[in-house]
């Protein structure tokens with residue numbers, strides 16, 4: 001193992017860092033996943049718990065990850081080793097890095113498939129499928145629904161899109177052509193935000209905004225199950241790209257003098273705002289057309305095309321929207337492949353190109369499970385646990401088990417293992433604020449995660 005792996009690169013500015021971290025954070029989690037899991041878990045109460053998880057648990061854990069990366073100035077497992085030994089503790093803590101690599105790898109296997117759906121939708125919009133399907137108000141929702149079902153049950157189409165997505169990610173990671181991409185993202189992310197706002201206003205006008213707003217912000221705890229609380233917690237980690245070593249890698253490149261606390265807050269707020277706007281764009285359409293909020297993973301793809309189908313220049317707006325979704329997904333997918341690649345380079349001593357290809361090939365093979373799950377293949381149906389299929393299992397295992405577990409370990413590590421002086425110096429906070437953050441890391445995050453987790457797996461029944 002090569003332990004002298006200190007990285008010497010630095011972000012060119014605080015802005016470059018915020019942009020990259022926000023680029024990794026904002027993705028399918030915000031636009032595709034958040035709206036449908038909110039619908040499956042009853043709306044307002046779920047949103048409320050989700051916000052608590054983001055700000056009381058997610059932000060402190062993000063700060064901890066960035067500090068570990070910055071202090072260790074290395075890839076995750078090695079950074080953990082450096083920081084643990086600096087504080088006089090065992091290097092076994094690097095297991096956190098390994099859990100993260102595994103989670104990132106598993107997540108990418110289904111993330112790439114969903115990114116492929118978005119890519120296919122660029123072409124549906126471009127060829128006028130939305131306006132054709134939405135032409136007859138009596139059957140529009142069914143026609144748009146059929147478009148989606150036809151896509152997810154077409155294994156050859158999905159194979160093509162998923163393969164292209166993974167190949168592009170491997171190419172970017174191995175060739176390090178990130179600069180061009182970063183420039184593109186600099187314009188595309190703000191553009192996505194503005195477009196999403198525009199779509200939200202359009203759906204507010206033509207759809208049922210009042211119903212959407214009540215659904216999302218009326219907190220009725222009788223609608224929330226403990227399982228739903230775990231989903232909210234897991235999604236807070238998923239959407240902020242936590243517990244996967246990503247923020248450690250980004251932290252390793254952080255220049256001196258950038259406030260970890262402020263930047264973490266900014267990233268979390270930006271990410272949350274995008275998710276809420278996506279919800280407010282989708283739900284007015286859902287309610288106006290009598291769709292089910294609990295429609296599941298197809299929600300985004302079955303609702304917004306209805307709006308595109310009926311708005312002026314809708315096919316064009318549809319193309320723009322899905323192009324931006326593809327880009328948002330792509331930046332996240334790159335971050336996701338980065339952690340297994342870095343791991344292979346660091347621990348197995350292979351070249352970066354080779355590592356990216358090996359990791360990409362493995363992700364591709366695993367992605368077949370998700371593709372065939374949506375196509376309804378018999379072999380993907382699980383008989384154990386809660387039933388469901390392999391896609392649902394991978395989603396559950398990563399978001400609801402691996403990420404919260406990583407979150408507990410990171411907060412315990414930062415709160416109890418790293419010397420408080422080091423933490424205080426890195427956070428650069430006044431005594432009072434530091435005490436608050438330390439309390440969140442020491443008690444609120446680990447105990448909160450543990451309680452939700454044990455409850456959800458049925459320990460207190």
Ligand code: PHE
Pocket residue numbers: 024025026027028029030238239240241242244246332333335336
């Ligand atoms: N945060 C991304 C999203 O919400 C997913 C992701 C997780 C990306 C981890 C990178 C690393 O879509």
